[in-house]
Amino acid sequence: MARSNKPLVWSLFAAGGTLAAFVLPVLVLLMLMAGYGHPPTGMSYETLRAFAANWLAKLILFGVIGLCLWHAAHRLRTALHGLGLRADKAVAVMGYGIAAVGTLLTLYYLARI
Amino acid sequence: MTTKPYVKPYVREVPRTTWYLARRRDRIHMAQELTSLFIGIYALLLLCALRAVADGPEAYQVFVASLGSPLMRGLLWITLAVTLFHTVSWFQVTPKAMPVQIGEDFLPAAIIVGGHYAVWIVLSLFILFLAGVLHG
Numbered sequence: 001m002a003r004s005n006k007p008l009v010w011s012l013f014a015a016g017g018t019l020a021a022f023v024l025p026v027l028v029l030l031m032l033m034a035g036y037g038h039p040p041t042g043m044s045y046e047t048l049r050a051f052a053a054n055w056l057a058k059l060i061l062f063g064v065i066g067l068c069l070w071h072a073a074h075r076l077r078t079a080l081h082g083l084g085l086r087a088d089k090a091v092a093v094m095g096y097g098i099a100a101v102g103t104l105l106t107l108y109y110l111a112r113i
Numbered sequence: 114m115t116t117k118p119y120v121k122p123y124v125r126e127v128p129r130t131t132w133y134l135a136r137r138r139d140r141i142h143m144a145q146e147l148t149s150l151f152i153g154i155y156a157l158l159l160l161c162a163l164r165a166v167a168d169g170p171e172a173y174q175v176f177v178a179s180l181g182s183p184l185m186r187g188l189l190w191i192t193l194a195v196t197l198f199h200t201v202s203w204f205q206v207t208p209k210a211m212p213v214q215i216g217e218d219f220l221p222a223a224i225i226v227g228g229h230y231a232v233w234i235v236l237s238l239f240i241l242f243l244a245g246v247l248h249g
Contacts, residue, residue: 014210020152021203021229024196026237028155030244031162032189035180042244045173048166065159072153079146084130098153102160109160109167 009074016071019064052113066103073099145202151195204229
C-alpha cells in the first residue's frame, strides 16, 4: 500500500477543529474583555504565569495552539484551492511551515515558563 | 484504448474562482472553510500571548495594552463571530463525522449534537469561572 501522510494531516485537522470549537469563543471573549480595559482577574500576569508553570496546563496550551495552527493551515489550503488558487504546493509548504514553526515556538516559550 | 464518443460530451463550464457563489450549500461550505483564516490568526495571537508571559511582566503589560487598539478590538469581534460560526457548524456535522453505534442502532444525531453543545457550554462556563469572571 502506498504510504500517505493524509490520515495524519486529517487527524490533526479534525482534532484542531474540535478543540477550536470548544475553547476558542470563550478565549476570544476573555481577550475582548481585556481589550476594553476589564481584564478578568485570571488574566493577570502572576495568575497566568502560575497557571502555565503547571505541566498539565502546558500540555493544554501546547495542544490548543499547535492543533489550531495545523487545523487552520490544512483548511486554508483546501479553501484556497476552492477559491481557484492552483499553487497548492507553495500554499501547503507555507501553511504547514508556519504551523510547524508555531508549534516549535510554542514548545520553546512553554519551556521558558 | 479510448474511443472517440459519437456525441460530443457536454462539459459544463464552471468559473474557477466564483463557482461556490451559485449554490447556497457551496456558499456555506466556503464560509466554513474560510473560518480557518481567523482561527489561524487567533492561534498566532495566542502564541504572542504565551511569548509575552514567558518574557515577563513588562512584555505581558505591552501585550494586554495592545489588545485595546481599534484594530485589535475589531479583529477580536470578527474572530468572536467567526469562531462561534465555526463551533455551530462543526458540531452540526459531528453525527456524520463520528457516528456512534450502539449494538445495531446509531445514536440519534440530535443527541450527539446536543451533547457537544452541553459540553461546550459547561466547559466555557468553567473557563470563565477559572478566569475569575463569574466571581463577580
